[in-house]
Amino acid sequence: MADDLQPRPRAKTKALFDEEHQFIAPGLQTIALLSELAIERGAGATLTDLDGNTYLDLNAGVSVASLGHAHPAYVAALTKQLGAVSVGSFSSQPRAELVRLIATLTPGELNRTQFFSGGAEAVEAAIRLARSHTKRTDIVGFTGGFHGKTAGVLPLSDVDWKSLIGPLPAGHHLAPYADPTRFAGSEDECREHAIKELRRVIEKEVVGTPAAIVMEPIQGTAGNIVPPPGFLRDVKSVAQEYGALLIADEMITGFGRTGRMFGCSHDEVVPDIMTLGKGIASGYPVSALVSTDEIMAAKPFSLPSASSSSYGGNPLAAAAALVTIQTILSDKLVENSASVGRLLRDGLAALATRHRSIANVRGEGLLIGFDLVADRETKTLLPKERCIAFFKRCLADGLIMMSYTPRVRVHPPLILSAEQANSALAIIDRGLGVLESDR
Known part of the structure; x- marks a missing residue:
């Protein structure tokens, strides 16, 4: 034409x-x-x-x-907060309301939240938390995954960063993601093959047993890849079998993006740790990790200043996330x-x-x-x-x-x-x- x-x-x-x-x-x-x-x-x-x-x-x-x-509500909330106070880690009304609201929305007993600024920062914190809780070191991710560009998460990408920029942190392993668009077979066969390969990686490559398995419920950077139904549930079962924590990286999939509040809801899975970001504050740089009382109490993660961040959860960031989530719900x-x-x-x-x-x-x-x-x-x-x-x-x-x-x-x-x-x-x-x- x-x-x-x-x-x-x-x-x-x-x-x-x-x-x-x-x-x-x-x-x-x-x-x-x-x-x-x-x-x-x-x-x-x-x-x-x-x-x-x-x-x-x-x-x-x-x-x-x-x-x-x-968005008018967003502009009004941030303008109001800018006229009050915008930085600091002291308790604030927006942050108190925000952590309470998040706890009502997250699945299971995921009711403790820590805030950061960028996605990679939150995923790195989730890895530190998993290691603190399990006292193990190795982490398993998936090919096609993307969790940020800082050194602590680059090994969870299947780009060969080591040959490009030099040594990266050890103890990270990748298993094939269940991607139906690249698999010559049924969705069930795709899921079963990926789980078999996940077990192989854990048995053959991991030192001991892993601290955590990190995954996106839907892979964003790989092309918005939707795995077969039941894949996340099967990954959770494998994690439980080996005593590892499941970290659901919900940076892209969280807060309504997938037509449900969280991506893991499609498989009715409650992860051990969730990382949140991107759409949580509709443009203001906010990320977070959420877990249970028990896991969040692990040391050294829970020691004073051990999991804090200069900008994480400041009053302006909290106001941005709060009005975003409130509007997602009200509208x-x-x-x-x-x-x-x-x-x-x-x-x-x-x-x-x-x-x-x-x-x-x-x-x-x-x-x-x-x-x-x-x-x-x-x-x-x-x-x-x-x-x-x-x-x-x-x-x-x-x-x-x-x-x-x-x-x-x-x-x-x-x-x-x-x-x-x-x-x-x-x-x-x-x-x-x-x-x-x-x-």
């Missing part, structure tokens, strides 16, 4: 992007580098650049902006995530019947993925340069989406409406048409 899309004005946006990049260090997120956007303001599920172009945001800062952009955004997410997945599945370049539509709630493929029969992934062309075409049509690799990730604000979801599907439809006509 002919592409008659008219280019958008970009002079002011491009000028600021170029000016900033004279001084900012390389290594920014790929979506920022490829889009070359300079954003002036946001409203709900949309962003507007310096030239006045408005975009529908299916990225939400990679699952961060739960309430969208400039029924968990339910909205489930219903609008179903609409998006059904729409993408319908597109897959008409376009030969899309396959493996998957997801829960508003955490959705699909693959761009060169051959739908073999599911050979599309070359990256063609994915980038698709990304830029969607961007030019007013859609921000992580579609510059063949494993497309969709995670809009939880406030996304059905009308906006249909608008996004129309843009994706047009983009796929142009992509396929250019072959």
Whole structure:
């Protein structure tokens, strides 16, 4: 099909992007580098650049902006708190209310919370806690997993960081994640194979028995990969068998993203430790770990200052998280995530019947993925340069989406409406048409 899309004005946006990049260090997120956007303001599920172009945001800062952009309740709560006090580890009303609220939402007896700023910081703290409690050292993660970029969690990524930057902490091991999109067999066979491999890694590679198994209920960076039903439950059973703790990394999946409050709820699993972040505070840098009274009492983790963080749980951070979670509950955004997410997945599945370049539509709630493929029969992934062309075409049509690799990730604000979801599907439809006509 002919592409008659008219280019958008970009002079002011491009000028600021170029000016900033004279001084900012390389290594920014790929979506920022490829889009070359300079954003002036946001409203709900949309962003507007310096030239006045408005975009529908299916990225939400990679699952961060739960309430969208400039939500009135969020702006009011943070403005009020800024006028009072914003730093310090002393008790504050927002933090007291926040820890009480989290304890009412987390499953089982997970009722003790410690706060941090970034995801990697919280996962590292969870590992320290697991080691404090079990008095063991080794940690098992999964291929395709992502838990941050600090040295303590880099070994839980299947990128060969050791050859890139040198030695990393020892005692970390990876087992294959149950990924149905990469497994030639049924979902049950995929799950059983992954559990068999998990046992093999524990028996053959771990020194003694592991302190913890760390996993994402749905793998985000790998492409929003949804494991077969029962996988998380089976991993929990293996952890219990070996006396290890199960750490559920809910950075991406927590607080309504999957159409339930937490990702582990889909398998009705209560982990021993949960790590939380991203959407917990809708843009303010807040992360947390939650566990039981017994586990949190483990030393040295529970000693004074042993698990504290300079910015963790300060009054402004607590106010941001509190108003976010309160609004998720009051505005029924968990339910909205489930219903609008179903609409998006059904729409993408319908597109897959008409376009030969899309396959493996998957997801829960508003955490959705699909693959761009060169051959739908073999599911050979599309070359990256063609994915980038698709990304830029969607961007030019007013859609921000992580579609510059063949494993497309969709995670809009939880406030996304059905009308906006249909608008996004129309843009994706047009983009796929142009992509396929250019072959």
